[in-house]
Amino acid sequence: MPPGARPRAGRELALAIEAHLKTIAETAAPPFGEEMRGALVAELWRQAGLQVERDSVGNVVAAVPGGRGPRVLVAAHLDTVFGAGTDVRVRRDGDRLCGPGIGDNSASLAVLTTFVEKLGADDVPRPRLTLAATVGEEGEGDLRGARRLVADRGAQHDAFVAVDGHLGTIVAQAVGSRRLRVAFRGPGGHSWGDYPTPSAVHAAGEAIHALQGLTVPSEPRSTLNVGQVWGGTSINAIAQEAGFNLDLRSLDPVVLNDLEQRAREAVEGAGRRIGCQVAVTLIGDRPAARADNARLVSCGLRALEGVERHVAVVASSTDANAALAEGLPAIAFGVYRGGDAHRSTEWVEPGSLIQGYHAFERLLACLADEPVR
Numbered sequence: 023m024p025p026g027a028r029p030r031a032g033r034e035l036a037l038a039i040e041a042h043l044k045t046i047a048e049t050a051a052p053p054f055g056e057e058m059r060g061a062l063v064a065e066l067w068r069q070a071g072l073q074v075e076r077d078s079v080g081n082v083v084a085a086v087p088g089g090r091g092p093r094v095l096v097a098a099h100l101d102t103v104f105g106a107g108t109d110v111r112v113r114r115d116g117d118r119l120c121g122p123g124i125g126d127n128s129a130s131l132a133v134l135t136t137f138v139e140k141l142g143a144d145d146v147p148r149p150r151l152t153l154a155a156t157v158g159e160e161g162e163g164d165l166r167g168a169r170r171l172v173a174d175r176g177a178q179h180d181a182f183v184a185v186d187g188h189l190g191t192i193v194a195q196a197v198g199s200r201r202l203r204v205a206f207r208g209p210g211g212h213s214w215g216d217y218p219t220p221s222a223v224h225a226a227g228e229a230i231h232a233l234q235g236l237t238v239p240s241e242p243r244s245t246l247n248v249g250q251v252w253g254g255t256s257i258n259a260i261a262q263e264a265g266f267n268l269d270l271r272s273l274d275p276v277v278l279n280d281l282e283q284r285a286r287e288a289v290e291g292a293g294r295r296i297g298c299q300v301a302v303t304l305i306g307d308r309p310a311a312r313a314d315n316a317r318l319v320s321c322g323l324r325a326l327e328g329v330e331r332h333v334a335v336v337a338s339s340t341d342a343n344a345a346l347a348e349g350l351p352a353i354a355f356g357v358y359r360g361g362d363a364h365r366s367t368e369w370v371e372p373g374s375l376i377q378g379y380h381a382f383e384r385l386l387a388c389l390a391d392e393p394v395r
């Protein structure tokens with residue numbers, strides 16, 4: 023058992039993590055509105071003795087004194103998917119703590135914050151660390167926090183660990199995504215009097231049909247989804263405006279480029295056939311990438327020995343994408359058990375946080391002794 027696995031004042035530590043979890047989760051962090059939670063985390067880290075900076079996009083960044091071996095950038099995102107005004111109070115329901123964003127990613131921030139507070143109090147080996155709480159991980163945030171962090175500091179680091187996701191899950195590969203807003207525009211008119219004037223709704227339907235007909239490779243895994251549609255004003259009006267949001271994903275950047283190209287051609291063809299103008303706007307672009315992160319993954323697996331029987335090494339879209347895209351070895355590592363992420367019924371098992379905390383310590387202890395690239 024590595025030194026980090028030694029059980030310490032377990033109950034006290036568990037209560038500290040849980041207290042942080044509640045405070046952090048109840049401080050709202052809507053998309054593009056992470057300021058309050060950022061200020062809270064910055065203050066907690068300052069109180070714990072770190073020199074904390076806020077960078078140009080709002081990330082909270084702190085170099086940890088000491089450590090040995092590789093230089094590792096550790097990041098947990100501040101933002102949630104829940105809009106301003108969401109009731110973010112935490113409720114206890116039996117063995118669970120419930121609330122929007124309580125797991126993703128308040129739980130990771132709580133573990134990281136407790137780790138910061140214990141820094142001086144133990145002798146667990148760790149690499150040379152920079153810690154960050156990032157903005158803009160979710161949805162249309164488009165990883166703007168992690169991208170800034172990697173652009174500013176990636177070159178001074180050897181590895182990147184995003185603290186995000188469930189205990190037992192290691193994200194080792196970045197799913198790339200392109201998000202397109204597709205908007206059709208036509209002359210509009212009366213459904214009887216102006217028929218057959220081109221309809222923007224019909225053009226959108228034609229386009230979705232054409233997209234449905236595209237070949238989407240299953241290897242490397244790739245996906246296509248029209249997740250939101252809008253348009254029209256009345257049942258008896260020929261629609262002037264209609265459109266949809268399209269999400270394209272792939273593990274392979276070349277496949278993703280090709281898929282985007284074919285999707286653009288499909289929607290432009292639909293516009294021409296129906297006689298409507300089409301405007302396509304790129305609203306999200308997350309890189310698909312892979313860097314040599316085998317050492318990080320092996321440390322992650324070792325850290326989870328005896329904690330989780332079902333460990334999954336998966337591909338996903340996290341802050342680690344931003345690092346992988348720049349060739350910086352990266353993984354995402356989960357530190358809590360829970361469910362219903364991105365739903366108002368989200369919950370965590372508070373008892374899992376202490377396990378996540380120790381697994382995180384073991385991950386760092388392993389990284390201190392490994393050449394990571």
Ligand SMILES: [Zn+2]
Pocket residue numbers: 099126127159186187
């Ligand atoms: Zn997350």
